[in-house]
Amino acid sequence: MSAATTLPGSAQGAxxxxxxxxxxxxxxxxxxxxxxxxxxxxxxxxxxxxxSKIVAAAVTMIADGELPMAIVQSLGRVFAGFVVAALxxxxxxxxxxxxxxxxxNVDPLVETFRPxxxxxxxxxxxxxxxxxxxxxxxIVAYAAFFPLVVNTVAGARNVPPTLLxxxxxxxxRKFTTVRTVVVPAALPQIGVGLRxxxxxxxxxxxxxxxxxxxxxxxGGSGGIGQMMFVFYAYSIELNRIIVCMxxxxxVALLLDRILRWALARLMPWSAR
Amino acid sequence: xxxxxxxxxxxxxxxxxxxxxxxxxxAWWAVSRWTDNPILLPSPLDVLAAMGDxxxxxxxxxxxxxxxxxxxxxLAIASAxxxxxxxxxxxxxxxxAxxxxxxxxxxxxxxIAWIPLALFLFGIGNVLxxxIMTYAAFFPILLGTVxxxxxxxxxxxxxxxxxxxxTRGIVTRVVMPAALPSxxxxxxxxxxxxxxxxxASELIGAPSGLGYAVEWYRELLMTPQVMSxxxxxxxIGYICDGGVRLLxxxxxxxxxxxx
Amino acid sequence: xxxxxxxxxxxGVGKRFAVAGKPxxxxxxxxxxxxxxxxxxxxxxxxxxxxxxxxNVLAGLDTATAGTVTIDERPIAGPGPDRGVMFxxxxxxxxxxxxxxxxxxxxxxxxxxxxxxxxxxxxxxxxIDLVGLKGSEDKYPHQLxxxxxxxxxxxxxxxxxxxxxxxxxxxxxxxxxxxxxLQDELLRVWGQDRPxxxxxxxxxxxxxxxxxxxxxDRIAVMTAxxxxxxxxxxxxxxxxxxxxxxxxPEFQALVQRIWSLxxxxxxxxxxx
Ligand SMILES: Nc1ncnc2c1ncn2[C@@H]1O[C@H](COP(=O)(O)OP(=O)(O)OP(=O)(O)O)[C@@H](O)[C@H]1O
Ligand SMILES: [Mg+2]
Numbered sequence: 001m002s003a004a005t006t007l008p009g010s011a012q013g014a015x016x017x018x019x020x021x022x023x024x025x026x027x028x029x030x031x032x033x034x035x036x037x038x039x040x041x042x043x044x045x046x047x048x049x050x051x052s053k054i055v056a057a058a059v060t061m062i063a064d065g066e067l068p069m070a071i072v073q074s075l076g077r078v079f080a081g082f083v084v085a086a087l088x089x090x091x092x093x094x095x096x097x098x099x100x101x102x103x104x105n106v107d108p109l110v111e112t113f114r115p116x117x118x119x120x121x122x123x124x125x126x127x128x129x130x131x132x133x134x135x136x137x138x139i140v141a142y143a144a145f146f147p148l149v150v151n152t153v154a155g156a157r158n159v160p161p162t163l164l165x166x167x168x169x170x171x172x173r174k175f176t177t178v179r180t181v182v183v184p185a186a187l188p189q190i191g192v193g194l195r196x197x198x199x200x201x202x203x204x205x206x207x208x209x210x211x212x213x214x215x216x217x218x219g220g221s222g223g224i225g226q227m228m229f230v231f232y233a234y235s236i237e238l239n240r241i242i243v244c245m246x247x248x249x250x251v252a253l254l255l256d257r258i259l260r261w262a263l264a265r266l267m268p269w270s271a272r
Numbered sequence: 273x274x275x276x277x278x279x280x281x282x283x284x285x286x287x288x289x290x291x292x293x294x295x296x297x298x299a300w301w302a303v304s305r306w307t308d309n310p311i312l313l314p315s316p317l318d319v320l321a322a323m324g325d326x327x328x329x330x331x332x333x334x335x336x337x338x339x340x341x342x343x344x345x346x347l348a349i350a351s352a353x354x355x356x357x358x359x360x361x362x363x364x365x366x367x368x369a370x371x372x373x374x375x376x377x378x379x380x381x382x383x384i385a386w387i388p389l390a391l392f393l394f395g396i397g398n399v400l401x402x403x404i405m406t407y408a409a410f411f412p413i414l415l416g417t418v419x420x421x422x423x424x425x426x427x428x429x430x431x432x433x434x435x436x437x438x439t440r441g442i443v444t445r446v447v448m449p450a451a452l453p454s455x456x457x458x459x460x461x462x463x464x465x466x467x468x469x470x471x472a473s474e475l476i477g478a479p480s481g482l483g484y485a486v487e488w489y490r491e492l493l494m495t496p497q498v499m500s501x502x503x504x505x506x507x508i509g510y511i512c513d514g515g516v517r518l519l520x521x522x523x524x525x526x527x528x529x530x531x
Numbered sequence: 532x533x534x535x536x537x538x539x540x541x542x543g544v545g546k547r548f549a550v551a552g553k554p555x556x557x558x559x560x561x562x563x564x565x566x567x568x569x570x571x572x573x574x575x576x577x578x579x580x581x582x583x584x585x586x587n588v589l590a591g592l593d594t595a596t597a598g599t600v601t602i603d604e605r606p607i608a609g610p611g612p613d614r615g616v617m618f619x620x621x622x623x624x625x626x627x628x629x630x631x632x633x634x635x636x637x638x639x640x641x642x643x644x645x646x647x648x649x650x651x652x653x654x655x656x657x658x659i660d661l662v663g664l665k666g667s668e669d670k671y672p673h674q675l676x677x678x679x680x681x682x683x684x685x686x687x688x689x690x691x692x693x694x695x696x697x698x699x700x701x702x703x704x705x706x707x708x709x710x711x712x713l714q715d716e717l718l719r720v721w722g723q724d725r726p727x728x729x730x731x732x733x734x735x736x737x738x739x740x741x742x743x744x745x746x747x748d749r750i751a752v753m754t755a756x757x758x759x760x761x762x763x764x765x766x767x768x769x770x771x772x773x774x775x776x777x778x779x780p781e782f783q784a785l786v787q788r789i790w791s792l793x794x795x796x797x798x799x800x801x802x803x
Binding site: 027211 | 285288289291292293296311312366369370371372373374377378379380381382384385386387388389391392467468471472475476482483486487489490493495498499501502503505506507509510513
Binding site for chain 3: 160162163165166167168169170171172176180181184185187267268269270
């Protein structure tokens with residue numbers, strides 16, 4: 001290529017660089033997968049999971065609707081728990097962030113229960129609500145509650161004082177001020193809380209379903225976590241377990257992407 | 273002179289804390305009287321008594337020590353793997369380009385999702401929880417290290433260079449200290465996720481530890497004991513978090529305080 | 532109401548700020564001034580002399596640590612919609628568009644309570660037009676230039692039609708032409724063409740002396756360290772003021788006089 005054609009070439013250079021990066025990045029996973037395939041084929045154990053078998057298992061599991069069904073079931077629980085947590089945590093967080101008195105009196109409870117991992121509460125939830133869907137929803141709600149409260153409080157606390165002053169000079173009442181100033185100003189931070197809550201909620205549901213599957217036997221209540229456990233406990237189908245793991249990761253990624261997109265739509269004012 | 277209002281606030285905060293928890297305990301007690309089912313909801317006094325027994329027999333601390341030991345081991349392994357890798361990724365664009373996509377592929381798969389596979393690989397025992405926790409703690413520590421190295425002020429590196437430090441010296445004397453605050457924040461996150469994972473993995477795949485004990489007593493329907501161990505899980509989680517924060521303060525007294 | 536009614540009265544007002552580990556900072560000391568109903572009062576003085584502090588005390592956003600402040604002979608206890616403020620840093624709501632910001636007080640405060648939605652929208656559109664932001668109604672603050680933001684803040688104040696307008700360097704970020712146009716508009720909104728008893732009361736802070744002379748009935752000159760009232764200069768220039776006013780020799784003479792009053796102050800302030 002002549003010098004003349006590459007002159008405006010900083011963009012072209014960047015493109016080439018990006019191409020090189022993608023190539024470098026793909027090399028390692030591809031190499032690892034190939035190695036796995038080759039070594040695995042050499043192994044005598046018929047249960048040995050192989051990339052090719054994993055792909056085949058994924059195709060079957062999707063085609064017969066088994067995997068999508070389980071994911072939908074788990075997602076339903078996550079959303080239910082997530083909504084419960086949001087309905088409790090966001091108003092509470094706003095009140096705590098806006099009023100020092102509320103914060104001072106309620107914060108001890110939040111700080112006492114926050115370090116208790118949601119899964120630790122699962123046995124209690126099973127005791128109270130059984131091994132069905134409600135216990136799973138409760139665990140998601142518990143897990144999602146704390147990141148939501150903490151971030152809402154932080155958001156409501158850090159409303160720029162000058163905006164509150166501006167609202168005061170226009171004679172807004174307290175409740176109106178919360179609705180029109182505190183909430184929108186806290187929204188970006190609440191959004192951070194929602195994303196964290198969604199992540200921990202998804203992790204919690206997988207854990208809860210796994211534990212329910214492990215402790216309550218295969219007759220439990222389904223969902224992707226339990227499906228994984230059943231594949232382990234009853235048939236040792238490692239390929240299928242790995243498909244489930246990949247699905248767990250993919251759903252986590254998608255949930256976060258969707259939430260991020262929705263939040264950006266909700267907050268068109270925040271400069272990207 | 274400026275000391276006294278701080279001290280007064282501390283005492284005041286402690287009083288408010290005690291009051292809130294007292295209100296909570298009384299409400300709990302009232303509900304437990306009303307439901308009148310000690311298996312579903314024992315009174316707080318029963319739980320205190322059970323906690324006392326468990327503490328006297330030493331079981332509470334034995335199980336706590338087991339879980340805590342596993343977490344410390346896991347954090348050590350995770351740090352030993354993640355920090356050098358993170359340093360290398362932060363320092364070399366090429367290395368980062370090679371490794372980063374693989375990391376990003378694995379990262380969304382939560383540690384807990386590894387439990388069934390780990391059950392097959394390691395069986396029920398000590399290895400499984402350590403593996404799960406190491407995996408869980410690995411990613412936050414790695415990302416924190418990379419971010420820390422990335423954020424190192426170029427002018428600091430240049431300044432060191434003008435003073436004639438060799439590359440090795442720049443890494444150990446400039447890059448690592450500058451990346452330390454970010455690393456410690458990441459370590460705090462790592463502790464939090466590892467502690468969540470310890471409970472889940474012990475609940476399912478270990479013959480000992482706090483998670484195991486919680487589930488064991490649930491099966492026996494001994495709810496006061498269940499609650500005692502849950503409280504212990506919270507307490508240790510809280511102490512670990514405080515420990516990392518203390519570590520941050522002592523190791524990086526120059527860093528701005530974060531909430 | 533007679534034109535000589537006192538609208539706002541500052542009597543021996545002082546304001547100290549507590550500074551950790553140091554003696555209190557005296558921002559304003561022994562400040563006494565009566566502002567008449569319908570008066571256009573301009574405050575000038577070197578940077579940091581306490582102009583904003585005085586304005587905040589009048590707005591009720593800060594409480595004086597000494598002396599008394601009254602409006603219509605009643606003590607000022609807090610901010611209220613009778614005293615609109617245009618903040619030095621604009622205090623625009625980032626999540627509201629230009630239209631939303633201008634209409635904020637009308638929509639959520641008492642200012643628009645007696646208006647129908649149509650009348651409200653009419654007033655919002657009119658005010659946006661007035662400050663020359665037609666066509667930018669749906670933009671968010673981060674999409675506006677500094678001067679445009681300042682005009683939004685100005686429009687928000689004007690749209691609320693408060694009795695008293697407290698304005699902190701409201702035209703500082705504008706180019707010379709826009710500034711001239713808006714000075715004319717401001718005089719019109721204030722009620723230059725109406726009898727004095729029907730005018731609004733304006734307290735206007737500026738660093739531009741020609742602007743002060745063009746707008747003011749009286750000019751209060753402040754000194755720094757501590758912030759005190761140095762003198763009050765009457766402005767005899769006839770109203771209505773137009774472009775021709777600026778060409779008058781009296782105009783130039785008054786600018787010179789104020790400038791000489793401030794010059795040694797500004798000098799002292801920068802050296803101190
Ligand atoms: N919250 C505060 N705490 C401590 N000191 C303050 C505070 N607010 C203002 N001051 C001090 O009071 C003095 C007057 O401040 P003020 O903002 O009223 O000045 P100003 O005349 O409006 O200046 P400028 O023309 O730069 O806007 C300054 O010395 C400032 O440092
Ligand atoms: Mg000012």
